[in-house]
Amino acid sequence: MTFQTLGLCAPILTALEEHGYERPSPIQEKAIPPALAGRDVLGCAQTGTGKTCAFAAPILQRLSASRVQGHPLRALILTPTRELAIQIEESFLAYGKHLSLRCAVIFGGVGQNPQVEALGRGVDILVATPGRLMDLYQQGFVKLDQLEIFVLDEADRMLDMGFIHDVKKILKWLPKQKQTMLFSATMPPEITELVNSLLHDPVRVAVDPVSSPVEAIEQSVYFVDKNNKTKLLAHLIRELDVKNALVFTRTKHGANKVARDLAKAGITAAAIHGNKSQTARQQALADFKAGKIQCLVATDIAARGLDIEELSHVFNYNLPEVPETYVHRIGRTGRAGREGVAVAFCDFGEKPLLRDIEKLMGRTVPVVEDHPYPMVVLEAPKKDKRGRIINEEDAEARAAAKERRRAQDAANKAAAEERKKKAGEAVLSAVSAVAAAVTGEGGAQDGKKKKRRRKKGKGGGETAPVQEAQAPETPVRETPAREAARVKPLRPGVRLDTGDAMPRTEFDRPDPLAGDHIMDATARLLAPRKSTLSREGSAASRRAAPRKRRRGNARGEGETRAAGKEKPQRAAAPAEAGRKKRSEAGESKARPAARSSKKHRGGPRGPIEPMKSNRTKDSTEQHSLMKPYYLDN
Structure with missing residues (x-):
């Protein structure tokens, strides 16, 4: 067909x-x-x-x-x-x-x-x-x-x-x-x-019957001690002219150990198992299929589904505990009607597993006795408290892996501490450089303040402090940051360049003028409450009130006419208009005086309101609460 x-x-x-x-x-x-x-x-x-x-x-x-x-x-x-x-x-x-x-x-x-x-x-x-x-x-x-x-x-x-x-x-x-x-x-x-x-x-x-081996596969078993399995494996790979081989181990650590031992023996090998990343597993499998690697050591993760063209040999380094797994392992070779060779290693403790495999297949696996590493140790394997067989090779491989991991962790920790120490030193040097630059500018400002104090003391009639004899200054070696500050004095809002001490780092110097809102709030809290109005203030308010009211009425009428909201009434007779103006002026003079007299007789009053004036306000007075306080004083 x-x-x-x-x-x-x-x-x-x-x-x-x-x-x-x-x-x-x-x-x-x-x-x-x-x-x-x-x-x-x-x-x-x-x-x-x-x-x-x-x-x-x-x-x-x-x-x-x-x-x-x-x-x-x-x-x-x-x-x-x-x-x-x-x-x-x-x-x-x-x-x-x-x-x-x-x-x-x-x-x-x-x-x-x-x-x-x-x-x-x-x-x-x-x-x-x-x-x-x-x-x-x-x-x-x-x-x-x-x-x-x-x-x-x-x-x-x-x-x-x-x-x-x-x-x-x-x-x-x-x-x-x-x-x-x-x-x-x-x-x-x-x-x-x-x-x-x-x-x-x-x-x-x-x-075919379920779990039966492929008839085209040539099977054999070698009785060998645990310690000699790797030596026998390397010997057979050379003697049997193995083109490519898939080696199965029971544990992940065992797979790593076998791959390392084969590499030491001059045979290219790689390991794949669950602890390997997917990228590493794919790369190892691709290299094996391409012929770059002669032996691929794997756990049962590769026992099924792997289709490797013309795979010549399969080695069971450790016999599996489940008999069906042996069938899947050797099925990697002899695929699609091709011939293949399956070799199994069996130590004294694995003989019961071999009997289970032969019982499942219904046939006996031929034993090869003529090899340089015959089995000598005929002792029952050691078992742990739970009755499980202790695999000494896996224990050694696991201990070696732990030791390598411990050494790697110690090296990583030492490298991290070294990097942390260097970073701390760099930060300290950068901070000291910035502090030196700021201190140089601050010293100049302190000198200016002292000069202003001396001038103020002389002008106020006070005795000026006697200047002490200054010792000759010792020349100080300037740092790059201090020299930059001396050449170009820093101003508020200017960024500080830290140079090589802290690359890609900038510090902003605060601008003292940016805190006027905070100063206004502080002034409002600290402003004293005055008990009475001064006579000059009262008189000024009485004089300003009539003028502001007349100006306000005229402005209001003008705006009303411009908007067209109300139609203006006809003007009254000149005499009647004059009487109205005089009567309004008299009322405006009497009302403020009466209010001020009441406030004088009363107790303490609230915060003083700023006096209204006819001049145009400056832009700095729009949101400041400090100006009225200082003007009243």
């Missing part, structure tokens, strides 16, 4: 042929036809059998047949790990290179801005991990209302990593009418329950 007989379109067939795909794998033969028909698919197959192409090709063909304007999100693929998500996106881009569909990938561990920008431009197919998908959906960047196809890949791995609850939450956001495809290597009870609630009349596709 060929891909043409499966019903795929010409652009996809051309892309598959360009990437070396000649005949479909068993799962592709069984899954592609129902997927093209729009049926739900349940795929149970071991890793490395071509599951990605089994759902990617039908999705590309179905979406290209019905184009929607604006590139809305119509297909979602949910994966457990970042590496698998990146790999699936690469497969979609490869199979759909001759189509006009857009594909993007989102995952955590990196900034979300580039991913948000890609979503904003429009995406037809989205590959995502659960955490980042939930974040962007809750922020409103992911729209799922037009979703047509949903794929849940590595469902059992989702369960192992604790993502099953996030998956159930995401399923509630999806439309009810959609095509669903679920792929899993194993079918535990939790996954079976999820299948029954998610899929509707699915087509079940099963290839």
Whole structure:
């Protein structure tokens, strides 16, 4: 059977042929036809059998047949790990290179801005991990209302990593009418329950017994002590002419230690695990695929989903505690019908784990006895208080990592204290320079004040102070700031230049004239209350009152005529007008005198109001409360 007989379109067939795909794998033969028909698919197959192409090709063909304007999100693929998500996106881009569909990938561990920008431009197919998908959906960047196809890949791995609850939450956001495809290597009870609630009349596709190893992989096991595993690994890489190798360890510290030991032995190696940043993991994986690194040391984070072309060897440096994990590890090699080699190291304490793996596979792994590091230690492994096996290599690696981290923290602390000390010295020198500049100007001002006091004492008849004999001044070395202040005296509001002591720092000298409002308020609080009016003030007020009233009446009538609000009455006879003016003048003279006499007889009065005068006010008198006080005194 060929891909043409499966019903795929010409652009996809051309892309598959360009990437070396000649005949479909068993799962592709069984899954592609129902997927093209729009049926739900349940795929149970071991890793490395071509599951990605089994759902990617039908999705590309179905979406290209019905184009929607604006590139809305119509297909979602949910994966457990970042590496698998990146790999699936690469497969979609490869199979759909001759189509006009857009594909993007989102995952955590990196900034979300580039991913948000890609979503904003429009995406037809989205590959995502659960955490980042939930974040962007809750922020409103992911729209799922037009979703047509949903794929849940590595469902059992989702369960192992604790993502099953996030998956159930995401399923509630999806439309009810959609095509669903679920792929899993194993079918535990939790996954079976999820299948029954998610899929509707699915087509079940099963290839080989669940969790069975690929027959094309050549397996072997070496019995070796813990301390000699790294030496044996380096020896086999040279003796077996290993092109590239994927080495699996149990812990993160163990992966770092193995990578360092291989590098010391002259073998290029890098480690990837959960403590590495996403950028470092992607860079290490890219270098390994490009052939720049011969060995990639990884934890079980890389056990599934990694598709490395022509991977020659897989080494199990530590046997996994879960037998199924061994199957996924060795499945990284021998992919797509190719041959591969899987080598396992087993110390005395790991023999029970080897028996569990052989029981799961139903076959015995061949033992290689002819090697330079045979197992000598036949003692049971040490266990902690909880009964767990103590891995001495991991403990040593963890202690070494703590020591390196402690040394790095001490170095960082010393560097921070040194920077703080230098900054403090710079601040002190700058402050002293500014203080010296200000003190130089202040000394000149103090000298001027002393001269004014001497002049005032001589003018007032007081005895002037006897000048003391001044000692000859010792020449003082001037600082740059003091010299600048001497050449150009500072004025209020002028900025001080701190020179090299504090670069990019300026100080504003306060302007004493900017506080007149505060001085006015102080003067108002301190102004004394006078008990009576002076006679001169009373007489002046009596003389000014009639003139101001007449001037005010004339001004008011003129304004009324100019505005045209009232029509002026005809003028009365000259004699009658004269009597009215004399009577008004008499009343105006009598009323102020009566008021002033009452105020004299009364007790103390309030603050003195400023006297009104005919002259035009100066601009400095508009809002000042100090002027009236000083004028009255």
